[in-house]
Every structure is written in C-alpha cells, then in structure tokens.
Amino acid sequence: DGGITQSPKYLFRKEGQNVTLSCEQNLNHDAMYWYRQDPGQGLRLIYYSQIVNDFQKGDIAEGYSVSREKKESFPLTVTSAQKNPTAFYLCASSIGGAGGYEQFFGPGTRLTVL
Amino acid sequence: GQQVMQIPQYQHVQEGEDFTTYCNSSTTLSNIQWYKQRPGGHPVFLIQLVKSGEVKKQKRLTFQFGEAKKNSSLHITATQTTDVGTYFCAGIVKAAGNKLTFGGGTRVLVKP
Numbered sequence: 470d471g472g473i474t475q476s477p478k479y480l481f482r483k484e485g486q487n488v489t490l491s492c493e494q495n496l497n498h499d500a501m502y503w504y505r506q507d508p509g510q511g512l513r514l515i516y517y518s519q520i521v522n523d524f525q526k527g528d529i530a531e532g533y534s535v536s537r538e539k540k541e542s543f544p545l546t547v548t549s550a551q552k553n554p555t556a557f558y559l560c561a562s563s564i565g566g567a568g569g570y571e572q573f574f575g576p577g578t579r580l581t582v583l
Numbered sequence: 584g585q586q587v588m589q590i591p592q593y594q595h596v597q598e599g600e601d602f603t604t605y606c607n608s609s610t611t612l613s614n615i616q617w618y619k620q621r622p623g624g625h626p627v628f629l630i631q632l633v634k635s636g637e638v639k640k641q642k643r644l645t646f647q648f649g650e651a652k653k654n655s656s657l658h659i660t661a662t663q664t665t666d667v668g669t670y671f672c673a674g675i676v677k678a679a680g681n682k683l684t685f686g687g688g689t690r691v692l693v694k695p
Contacts, residue, residue: 502683510687511589511685512673512685514684517682525680527682559626561626566681568613568614568675568680568681568682568683569631569681571616571628571631572616572618572626572628573628574626575625576624576625577625
C-alpha cells in the first residue's frame with residue numbers, strides 16, 4: 470500500500486520539552502510539507518522541502534525545525550520556543566514541488582502540550 | 584502577504600438542497616485546488632483549476648475559476664449526508680514560490 474504515515478496519532482508533552490513528529494511516505498514523491506491546523510481553521514504551512522537535503526520556511530516556521538536526509542522521511546521538531554504548540558499537525562507530499570501538483574496528506578498527529 | 588478567504592465559514596444545508604461556497608484571493612492565482620476534510624480526518628484532494636473561467640464537474644460538484652483568476656466557487660447539488668465535512672480552497676501563486684495558501688474552509692453540516 471502506498472501512502473503517507475504519521476506517528477503517533479496522539480502525542481502529549483510537558484511544556485518546555487522538544488518533540489519530534491514523524492512523517493514517512495512511500496509514494497516516491499520529491500516534495501514534502503508540514504502544516505498546522507488549529508480548531509475550526511485552515512491549514513498553515515510550517516516548512517516544505519522540494520528535494521532531499523533542502524527545505525524552506527513556510528509562513529509560520531518560528532519554533533519549528535525540520536530535516537530531509539532521506540527522500541521518504543521529513544520529521545518535524547516542535548521546540549520549546551514555539552509559544553502555542555498544541556494543534557493538529559499534518560504532513561503532505563506531492564510528486565513535485567513546482568506547484569500545481571495534488572498534495573497527499575497523512576492522517577495527522579494531534580499534539581497536546583500540558 | 585497572500586490571503587485566501589472562504590465564505591461562508593459554516594453552511595447548514597437540508598438534505599437534497601443545493602449550496603455554494605466561495606473562495607476569494609487577494610492576489611491573482613496561477614492555479615486553485617479544492618480539498619475536502621471529513622470530521623476527524625485529513626484533507627483529500629478534489630480538483631485543480633488552472634484556466635481563467637474554467638468549469639469542472641464531478642458528479643454533483645461543480646467547480647469554477649473566475650475570469651480574473653482571483654476567485655473560485657464550489658456548488659453542490661442535491662446535498663447528501665456524505666457531503667458533510669470541511670471544504671478548503673488552496674491557491675497557488677508562482678511568484679510566491681508555488682506554495683499552497685489555504686483558505687479557512689467552509690464547514691458543511693447536513694440536516695437529514
């Protein structure tokens with residue numbers, strides 16, 4: 470089965486701790502994305518990567534970091550510098566990063582910081 | 584920065600009725616995409632519009648891209664309970680790095 474997996478589905482952390490969210494895809498897609506979704510709102514882009522070993526900041530990158538060492542993996546670290554980290558985090562991928570390609574989303578990770 | 588607005592934010596529809604949701608961008612778009620997110624789920628791609636004035640249909644769903652490529656609409660006829668969810672439009676501006684900018688979504692609730 471091809472697709473995008475995110476783990477875990479639910480994550481609880483204490484305030485001040487860094488936490489890493491996993492995103493893996495076996496679609497052989499070049500581009501990967503991280504979005505944040507708050508209740509009743511749209512998706513906001515955190516980081517995106519168009520190719521391995523390269524990534525760019527999205528609209529709300531402060532307090533987050535990413536890496537793209539492998540084509541199939543794009544982990545997101547939510548650092549203690551992120552002021553309000555509780556949210557639903559969605560990872561997505563597309564064949565290319567040049568725009569105009571359908572994005573495939575993973576099931577998401579719901580992060581709660583206590 | 585680029586903004587994409589959707590109206591209405593909520594749409595309560597009687598089963599069998601039609602409704603339309605609208606998407607407006609502050610800048611001219613190169614493409615626009617529509618996604619559907621079921622409650623508790625993740626967004627799923629519905630369609631992409633590229634040409635000015637383009638109209639595309641998927642069964643009971645009709646998507647339209649405005650002539651100026653700054654707005655779009657989604658019209659659903661004969662609403663069914665399976666249409667429940669949030670519909671997002673997402674615009675692409677080539678000058679902005681080809682990133683998708685999502686609207687806030689229209690949450691559709693269907694009354695049986």
